[in-house]
Amino acid sequence: MSPLVRPNAGPMVATFLDLPAGSPGGSVELFLDLYTGNEPLVPARAFMLAPPGSHHPRLPTGLDLLNVSGKCLAGPGFGRYVAALRRALAEMIDPSRIDVLHLQHLAFGGTPALLRALPAHPRIALVHGTDLLFAENHRDQLHVLRETVRAADSLVVPTSAMIDRLLKLAPRTDRRRIAHIPWGLPDRLLTNPPPRPDRGSTSHLRLLYAGRLSVEKGFGSLTRSLARVPGVELSIAAPRAQFHALAPLLQRTGTRARYLGWLRRSQLWRAFAQHDLLVMPSTTLEAMGLVALEAQACGLPVLYQPVPGLNEVLAASGIATDFTDSVVLARDLNRLRSSPGLLLALRQSGYANAARYPLSRTARALKDLGGQLA
Known part of the structure; x- marks a missing residue:
């Protein structure tokens, strides 16, 4: 042919x-x-x-x-x-x-x-x-x-x-x-990311979960461990029906979360610029974790479970943690909260990592x- x-x-x-x-x-x-x-x-x-x-x-x-x-x-x-x-x-x-x-x-x-x-x-x-x-x-x-x-x-x-x-x-x-x-990632995102407002100093971290809420995405582990960690705010951008299905879990664990809706692409990119960390608690293989790379392109550092795929694509450009262990998660979040220079360094390494794709x-x-x- x-x-x-x-x-x-x-x-x-x-x-x-x-x-x-x-x-x-x-x-x-x-x-x-x-x-x-x-x-x-x-x-x-x-x-x-x-x-x-x-x-x-x-x-x-x-x-x-x-x-x-x-x-x-x-x-x-x-x-x-x-x-x-x-x-x-x-x-x-x-x-x-x-x-x-x-x-x-x-x-x-x-x-x-x-x-x-x-x-x-x-x-x-x-x-x-x-x-x-x-x-x-x-x-x-x-x-x-x-x-x-x-x-x-x-x-x-x-x-x-x-x-x-x-x-x-x-x-x-x-x-x-x-x-x-x-x-x-779309080249336009890499060349023209949304502006990040200057937040100044603060005592709490704004966390964002973005994506589907299927079992392999690890949302259950995130909520159970996060309920024991003070000084954090969790926002969720996910399909509405999936969020409502997991609302009882949030109530049982006592995890307070702000639901943003299922955002259009441009809305999600702006949401990245308004948070301090993207959390990715996936429990199994991730093909590549495009949402993590999009977050990095928007200057949002990534805290992730080091499953196959994510640990390869993100490596040291993000922070690997264990979302199934509340003690480990609290330690890593406290280190990020008390070290603004670390967040800034992660933001810069994230920009560089996203630019590779x-x-x-x-x-x-x-x-x-x-x-x-x-």
Whole structure:
């Protein structure tokens, strides 16, 4: 197949993220950053699921929705769901106008559906993290993951920790097909972060938790340990339904928290500039921790559980702690509260660390890889 002529643009991609438009999460933000907008970094026919109900979020330019229901993970229903996705994609995509497939996640329904809708195109699989976690716990998803690994011409993985976890799940993977390409932050954030107001001296720390409140994000450990630590204020930016579901936990532990809502990207960046620390108590693998890098780009230091992925991306640019141990957490927070120079040093190292990950570099590497295959 000969690529279409698009000077400097790169091969035309077909890609599908198997989530409803408007879903929270770093994978969604990365997907929209790369493939949508008036001048997308990676030229693409990009698809997500239509959200349930009649109210649809405002869509970015270049994103199309599939009206397919029945999303599930296992059993006969999963096969029917994949078949419905394949039919929908085949109706909307002209194969002659596509050069390469970008398979978002090694598992879930979107990847096998796109493979079956466009079986003759080169395939680049992008590993996000949730696919590995779900493959560990769902036999059908492990089967999809291994099938995708065999079918992909190249496997793009953002961290070494993710490579290690992938090889445990699919030990026969040809390592020569693995491309280590880190995810990135919008260049505009790196060059023009929101201003940080001068807070002056204070006796308390303003902590911010930002992201989904699923079990692996460790919010339970955070609240139980933080309830025993004086001199801190906790703000939470999370999906509303998830926050309300965990409200009883906050009440039981006696943890006082200010709910900010589920913030739009620009609102979250401004919130970063109004706090002293981002807390990341994740209990398991993080694909890369884009929210931590975005915080650093906004001058917000990061206090984190050193799980695989985060310890690689943040290392000494943040402060590693143990959110499951209230004594350790209190010690680290007291050290930060009593040492304003340490917070300033972390802010500067965070800026430098975030600057290592411009999204334009990620896009360029993906287009170069696609150009080699198309």
